Amino acid sequence: MPSSRAASVVAVAVAVVGGFLLNPPPVREADVPAVTVAQPAAPAPPPPNVLTPEEIEARVVPVLVTLVADSGLVDTAGTGIVLTPDGVVVTNHHVIDGALDINAVNLANGAEYVVDVLGYDSSHDIAVLQLQGAHSLPTATLATSPTIRIGDPVTAVGNAEGNGHPVPARGFVTELGRSITARSSTDGSRNRLSGLIEVDAEVRPGDSGGPLVDTTATVIGVNTAGNADSDPSTPPPAQPRSYAVPIATAMAIVDQVRSGRTSSTVHVGDTPLLGINVTNNERGAEVLWVGIGTPADHAGLEIGNVITDFDGTPVRSSTELSERMIAKHPGDTVSVRWLDDLGQSRAATIVLDEGPPR
Structure with a gap:
C-alpha cells in the first residue's frame, strides 16, 4: 500500500494524463519538477531489558572467578571476569602485582585453576590471565559502545573482603572521566589512574578486578578502587566513592596482550627480573x-x-628504566652501565632472570 504522499502523487499523474487526452498542453519536459517520496521512519529500537537485582546477580556470578595471589609475604584476594570459554580472564594489575603463585576458583562450576599471567598494563591497572585447563566456561557480556551516563544505576560484584563468595554493591554513576591516585591496600604503593567511571557503590578490598554492570547485567567497567583519594593530601570522602576502568579501555589492553604487542606500558608474557629497586636521581x-x-x-x-x-639507551630516571624493562623477557641479554660509589663508570652484560609480574 503506498503512503499518503505517494498516493497523492499517483492521483495527480492520472489527472494530468486525462487532461492531455482531451486538450493537449505544450510539452515542456525540462520544467517538470522532481518529486521525492518520503520513506517511512525506521522503527525505534526496543528498550533494554532491565533486570531485577536478583536477576543481575544470577547472570553475573557465573562469569566470575575469585583470585588469591601469593607473593610469599602476603596473600592478595581479588576478582576476575571470564572473557572466553577457555579461561582468558581480565582483572586488576594490583591484584597480581608481585605474585609468585595465583589460584582462581570459578563461581560457575566451583573448579580451582592455576593461573598464568599473559600480560599487563600497570599504568591502567589491568592484567590478563589464563586459567590452566579451563574449557566451556560461561563468559561475560561486555558493553560494545560507551552509552553510560551520570545517574545510571549500576552494580559492582566481587570477592568482597576475600571471603570467597560474591557480594553485590549497588549504586549510581556519579562522574565520568575521573582521575585518582589509588593506594594499594597491601603495600601502600600509589598509582595515578585516569579516565575512570566514578560510582557511589561501596567497592571493598577483594572486589578489585570484578565487573561493574548496568541494569542489563552488561559489563561496563572493571572495578579498581574503593574510596580512593582524588588528592593524597585529603582524607577519604564520607560517602562511598568507587572507581572502575571502562571496559573499552580494559579490552583494548586485553586485545593488545593477546596479539603479543608490547608498548611503553603494556608487557606481554613472563616478567623479566633484573633484581633491583630504583629511585630517581639527577x-x-x-x-x-x-x-x-x-x-x-x-x-x-x-x-x-x-x-x-x-641496553644501549641512556637512562635519566627510574621511570625510563622501568619502561625499558617492559619490552624485555626472561633470558634476554642486556648491557647495563652505571656509576659506582666513587663516580666511576662501570658496565656489565646481564642475562635477565624470570620474576613476578610488576
Whole structure:
C-alpha cells in the first residue's frame, strides 16, 4: 500500500494524463519538477531489558572467578571476569602485582585453576590471565559502545573482603572521566589512574578486578578502587566513592596482550627480573635495593650505584628504566652501565632472570 504522499502523487499523474487526452498542453519536459517520496521512519529500537537485582546477580556470578595471589609475604584476594570459554580472564594489575603463585576458583562450576599471567598494563591497572585447563566456561557480556551516563544505576560484584563468595554493591554513576591516585591496600604503593567511571557503590578490598554492570547485567567497567583519594593530601570522602576502568579501555589492553604487542606500558608474557629497586636521581636511576643472587647482584651492582644506560639507551630516571624493562623477557641479554660509589663508570652484560609480574 503506498503512503499518503505517494498516493497523492499517483492521483495527480492520472489527472494530468486525462487532461492531455482531451486538450493537449505544450510539452515542456525540462520544467517538470522532481518529486521525492518520503520513506517511512525506521522503527525505534526496543528498550533494554532491565533486570531485577536478583536477576543481575544470577547472570553475573557465573562469569566470575575469585583470585588469591601469593607473593610469599602476603596473600592478595581479588576478582576476575571470564572473557572466553577457555579461561582468558581480565582483572586488576594490583591484584597480581608481585605474585609468585595465583589460584582462581570459578563461581560457575566451583573448579580451582592455576593461573598464568599473559600480560599487563600497570599504568591502567589491568592484567590478563589464563586459567590452566579451563574449557566451556560461561563468559561475560561486555558493553560494545560507551552509552553510560551520570545517574545510571549500576552494580559492582566481587570477592568482597576475600571471603570467597560474591557480594553485590549497588549504586549510581556519579562522574565520568575521573582521575585518582589509588593506594594499594597491601603495600601502600600509589598509582595515578585516569579516565575512570566514578560510582557511589561501596567497592571493598577483594572486589578489585570484578565487573561493574548496568541494569542489563552488561559489563561496563572493571572495578579498581574503593574510596580512593582524588588528592593524597585529603582524607577519604564520607560517602562511598568507587572507581572502575571502562571496559573499552580494559579490552583494548586485553586485545593488545593477546596479539603479543608490547608498548611503553603494556608487557606481554613472563616478567623479566633484573633484581633491583630504583629511585630517581639527577644522573639516572639510583639503586635502593639489590636482591641476593639476582642478575644485578652477580653483575656487581650495589646500593647507591646509579644506572645511566640500559641496553644501549641512556637512562635519566627510574621511570625510563622501568619502561625499558617492559619490552624485555626472561633470558634476554642486556648491557647495563652505571656509576659506582666513587663516580666511576662501570658496565656489565646481564642475562635477565624470570620474576613476578610488576
